[in-house]
Amino acid sequence: MNTDAIINSFKQYLPLGKADSAALAERLIEKRIKRRHFVLQQGDICRHYSFVVQGCLKMYKVDDKGQEHNLQFAIENQWITDIGSFHSELPSELYIEALERSIILQISKDQLIYLYVNHPKFDRNFRVIIENAFVDLQKRVLQNISCTAEERYLYFKEKNPELFNRISNVQIASYIGVTPEFLSKIRRSLASR
Amino acid sequence: MNTDAIINSFKQYLPLGKADSAALAERLIEKRIKRRHFVLQQGDICRHYSFVVQGCLKMYKVDDKGQEHNLQFAIENQWITDIGSFHSELPSELYIEALERSIILQISKDQLIYLYVNHPKFDRNFRVIIENAFVDLQKRVLQNISCTAEERYLYFKEKNPELFNRISNVQIASYIGVTPEFLSKIRRSLASR
DNA sequence: CCAATTTCTTAAACTATATTAAGACGCTTT
DNA sequence: AAAGCGTCTTAATATAGTTTAAGAAATTGG
Structure with a gap:
């Protein structure tokens, strides 16, 4: 061990x-x-x-x-x-x-x-x-009540670059609180800018 | 003091x-x-x-x-x-x-x-x-990513009966993450059942 | 390597929620 | 009493997000 x-x-x-x-x-x-x-x-x-x-x-x-x-x-x-x-x-x-x-x-x-x-x-x-985890969780609540799904997605990507490239979009969608279909839509919209 | x-x-x-x-x-x-x-x-x-x-x-x-x-x-x-x-x-x-x-x-x-x-x-x-506050915050995140605004409203009411009767609906709306207008709609819909 | 499963995407129809604007009501302050 | 302010509601219209269904691409388990 x-x-x-x-x-x-x-x-x-x-x-x-x-x-x-x-x-x-x-x-x-x-x-x-x-x-x-x-x-x-x-x-x-x-x-x-x-x-x-x-x-x-x-x-x-x-x-x-x-x-x-x-x-x-x-x-x-x-x-x-x-x-x-x-x-x-x-x-x-x-x-x-x-x-x-x-x-x-x-x-x-x-x-x-x-x-x-x-x-x-x-x-x-x-x-x-725990205090650090608590602060992160507060930020997440604030985001959930004040940001769009697109903003939450971009924030997740920025704050978790390692994880972002390691898990499927289905998992990310479930974390930020949208359906995989809608996340796909967000990604397409971001890609076309 | x-x-x-x-x-x-x-x-x-x-x-x-x-x-x-x-x-x-x-x-x-x-x-x-x-x-x-x-x-x-x-x-x-x-x-x-x-x-x-x-x-x-x-x-x-x-x-x-x-x-x-x-x-x-x-x-x-x-x-x-x-x-x-x-x-x-x-x-x-x-x-x-x-x-x-x-x-x-x-x-x-x-x-x-x-x-x-x-x-x-x-x-x-x-x-x-802090641990207790952390657990409550986790529940709130879970709710935000999995429940409708109506469910969040009812949960808030149930868990905070004292507060619920003490603050304005504007404050509650801001807490559960909806506009005051939409909260009003939720309340009307609940009242008419 | 093949078969099965999961993932990602698209699109149309639908539902939840936001926005804007307006009016009514009750409380304070003057 | 009047004026002002915050609250609550309503309604029309707009936007954000879900659902359903289907097919193609990628990954995994045997």
Whole structure:
């Protein structure tokens, strides 16, 4: 199990010392997920935070009509989890599914609390991670209530260049909240300018 | 300055001891805000977390066309701040404005960090507050990309009964992301069933 | 490599929402 | 009482986005 990436990823916040890193490494579980396989399914309790070492995951909800709505993607060095279910220990309404063959590192609630209590840096680090995610999510809400689908598409492309070239337009359409047909129309209109 | 409400509000998470409560109370600033006056204006750095003791505030963005888009409301016992600006110390793009004559308690970044370092319960408490806000925000994104305006309106009403009867329809329309005229249409259609 | 599946696109008809303009109502302020 | 202001509504017209259906191109699984 290679934990370099995850330990490295904390460097941007409060870097971990040797003891912190070791404590973390001991508590991680590595999983390999095939394309189209699930890390979390609706109805299950989300028991882990997952860090993507390699690959790409999506988290989404399926509505009454069976349509999928993408809430979040995660590629290398990003975290993904249903925080609501994780903390409440109630069944999740979401799926987390691999878009590519992926390798993830997971930590359970018990182990995370152990880290919070015994290695205070994790407390701070995870708060910063959530705060950043929160700010991004606020921007997304503002966009959803104030921008056109075309603007949301261009913003997604600009802010996620890596992801943009890695996933299908169907996935992007589901994320920005339009049908694939309409996204196709947007793309044609943009191309012809 | 009455700090009962704010100390009480932490009870639902990790209750504060006497020393914690006193440390917090010492670091709060009380402000009285008149209707239509600002706690934060676009271009200013957001220097405080604000806790509403009494009254009602809204946080919103003004777009290029001068339209307001409501990101968040806060009534009694709720927190409001531009977390992005607060942490980055960069100018905010948002306004926080009083919809009613309000009383708030504010804490600055320095003082908050002091609490985090010397009274670890605040670390945990503020993380939980943000996690809960994060989960609500995710639900709102999911709604925005998957529900009709009518569904968003009904959900808002159900989840915010207090607020619903306290603010104008113009404010609700701006929050759910439709024009006031269209909200009026939705309401007529609902009334006639 | 083949067969199956998914993806992307097009177009026409339809539905949801925005825009513009106008008038009615209730609240404040003078 | 009058004037002004914000709110709510209505309606006509315009635009944004969905639905349905179909076919071609690309990707994937065996």
